[in-house]
Amino acid sequence: xxxxxxxxxxxxxxxxxxxxxxxxxxxxxxxxxxxxxxxxxxxxxxxxxxxxxxxxxxxxxxxxxxxxxxxxxxxxxxxxxxxxxxxxxxxxxxxxxxxxxxxxxxxxxxxxxxxxxxxxxxxxxxxxxxxxxxxxxxxxxxxxxxxxxxxxxxxxxxxxxxxxxxxxxxxxxxxxxxxxxxxxxxxxxxxxxxxxxxxxxxxxxxxxxxxxxxxxxxxxxxxxx
Amino acid sequence: xxxxxxxxxxxxxxxxxxxxxxxxxxxxxxxxxxxxxxxxxxxxxxxxxxxxxxxxxxxxxxxxxxxxxxxxxxxxxxxxxxxxxxxxxxxxxxxxxxxxxxxxxxxxxxxxxxxxxxxxxxxxxxxxxxxxxxxxxxxxxxxxxxxxxxxxxxxxxxxxxxxxxxxxxxxxxxxxxxxxxxxxxxxxxxxxxxxxxxxxxxxxxxxxxxxxxxxxxxx
Numbered sequence: 174x175x176x177x178x179x180x181x182x183x184x185x186x187x188x189x190x191x192x193x194x195x196x197x198x199x200x201x202x203x204x205x206x207x208x209x210x211x212x213x214x215x216x217x218x219x220x221x222x223x224x225x226x227x228x229x230x231x232x233x234x235x236x237x238x239x240x241x242x243x244x245x246x247x248x249x250x251x252x253x254x255x256x257x258x259x260x261x262x263x264x265x266x267x268x269x270x271x272x273x274x275x276x277x278x279x280x281x282x283x284x285x286x287x288x289x290x291x292x293x294x295x296x297x298x299x300x301x302x303x304x305x306x307x308x309x310x311x312x313x314x315x316x317x318x319x320x321x322x323x324x325x326x327x328x329x330x331x332x333x334x335x336x337x338x339x340x341x342x343x344x345x346x347x348x349x350x351x352x353x354x355x356x357x358x359x360x361x362x363x364x365x366x367x368x369x370x371x372x373x374x375x376x377x378x379x380x381x382x383x384x385x386x387x388x389x390x391x392x393x394x395x396x397x398x
Numbered sequence: 399x400x401x402x403x404x405x406x407x408x409x410x411x412x413x414x415x416x417x418x419x420x421x422x423x424x425x426x427x428x429x430x431x432x433x434x435x436x437x438x439x440x441x442x443x444x445x446x447x448x449x450x451x452x453x454x455x456x457x458x459x460x461x462x463x464x465x466x467x468x469x470x471x472x473x474x475x476x477x478x479x480x481x482x483x484x485x486x487x488x489x490x491x492x493x494x495x496x497x498x499x500x501x502x503x504x505x506x507x508x509x510x511x512x513x514x515x516x517x518x519x520x521x522x523x524x525x526x527x528x529x530x531x532x533x534x535x536x537x538x539x540x541x542x543x544x545x546x547x548x549x550x551x552x553x554x555x556x557x558x559x560x561x562x563x564x565x566x567x568x569x570x571x572x573x574x575x576x577x578x579x580x581x582x583x584x585x586x587x588x589x590x591x592x593x594x595x596x597x598x599x600x601x602x603x604x605x606x607x608x609x610x611x612x613x614x615x616x617x
Contacts, residue, residue, distance in 0.1 A: 226499060226532060235488070238488055240488070240491045240492075240495070241495060242494075242495055242498055244498070245491050245494045245495050245498060246491075248490075248491065248494065249487055249488070249490070249491040252487035252490065252491075253487045264471055264474035264475045265457070265460060265462070265471070265475075267470075267471070267474065268462045268467050268468070268470070268471040269462075271464070271467045271470070272462075272463055272464055272467055275464060275467070276448065309448060
C-alpha cells in the first residue's frame with residue numbers, strides 16, 4: 174500500500190491512442206492520477222522539459238520524474254504497481270507480448286495511418302497492407318477471449334488502437350478496412366473489450382472522436398495536395 | 399534438461415551483435431548459425447514468419463524475435479548473473495527509453511551514410527551526428543550508460559561501433575571529432591570479453607560495403 178503521498182500526472186491528449194492506453198493501465202491498477210490535456214500544436218514548457226528528446230505525449234510524471242514512450246510507460250506502471258498485472262509472468266510469454274506490441278505500433282499503426290492520410294490508389298494499397306497485417310492478429314485471437322488470453326493484458330491495451338481508432342476511422346474514410354466477414358475474431362474481441370469497465374471508461378467518447386478524426390483527415394488531405 | 403540455445407544471425411548485423419553480447423555476458427552456451435540474408439533458410443522463415451528477419455533466438459525450440467526483446471528475455475530467463483537491466487523501475491524505464499531511441503532512430507539513418515550520395519548522404523550524416531550527440535549527452539561522464547554496470551543501453555548501441563570505420567570512410571567525416579565521449583565509451587566496451595567476442599572486425603565490415611551495395615542494388 175502507498176505510505177507516502179504519490180503524485181502521478183499524465184501529460185496526454187484525449188484523442189491519442191498512445192495517451193489513452195496509459196490511462197487504461199493506471200485505471201486498471203486503481204492508481205489515482207492527474208490528467209493534463211496538452212496542446213501538441215503549442216507545446217507547454219512542462220512537456221518540453223519532461224520529454225526533451227521527442228517532445229511528444231504521453232509523458233508520465235511520477236513524483237516529478239518523467240517517463241516517456243507509451244510502451245515504456247506501460248511497463249513502468251506494471252513494475253511499480255504490481256496489482257492486476259498487465260504483462261504475463263513467464264519470460265517467454267513476456268517476449269511474445271512485447272513482440273506483438275511492437276508489431277502493432279511499428280507496423281499496424283504506421284500502415285493504418287496511410288489509410289487516413291492518402292487518397293486513391295495509395296489509399297487502396299494501404300487498406301490492403303493493413304488487412305494483411307491484421308490477418309496475423311486475427312489468427313492470434315482464435316480460441317481466446319483477449320490477446321492476453323482469458324483476461325485483458327498488455328497486447329490488448331496496445332491493440333486498442335485497432336479497436337477504437339482504426340475501426341472508428343472506417344466511418345470517416347468510407348472503407349470497411351476491417352470487415353466482419355474477413356475478421357470475425359477481431360470483431361468478437363472488440364465486443365469483449367467493450368464489456369470491460371476500464372475500457373468503457375477510458376476510450377474517447379465516440380461522437381466527439383469521430384468529429385476529431387474527420388477534421389484530422391481533412392487537414393491531412395490538404396497537406397498532401 | 400540441458401538448455402538448447404540457437405542464434406540465427408548475419409555476421410555484420412548491428413542487431414545480432416546485441417543478442418550475442420547478452421548471451422556472452424550471462425555465460426550461456428549457444429549454437430550460432432550464420433544466415434544468408436539474401437537467401438533465407440527454411441528455419442529462419444519458420445521461426446520468424448511475421449518479419450522473416452534476423453536475429454532469431456531459439457530457446458528449447460521456441461523462437462524469440464527482435465534483438466532488444468531478446469536481450470530482455472535473456473536477462474529475465476537467466477536472472478541473477480550480470481543483470482543487464484537495472485532493478486529499480488525508474489532506472490529500468492530510462493534504460494528502455496534509450497534502447498528504444500537507439501533502435502528507432504539509428505537504423506533508418508545509418509544506411510544513408512554508406513548507401514547514399516550527395517544531399518541524401520549529407521542529410522543522413524547530419525542526422526546521425528545529431529542522434530549520437532543526444533546519446534552522448536545522456537552518457538555524460540559515466541563509464542557506461544547505466545553508470546558503473548555495463549548493460550542494456552550499451553548493448554543496444556555498441557554494435558554500431560564496428561560500422562564506424564565504414565561510416566567515416568564513405569561519409570568522409572570523423573566520428574571521434576564529433577563525439578569523443580562515445581568513442582572513449584566504445585573502447586571501454588571493447589575491453590569486455592563479451593563485446594570483443596561478439597563484434598565483427600571493423601575492416602571486414604568496411605570491405606563488405608561495396609558487396610552489400612551490389613546485392614541491394616544501390617549504385
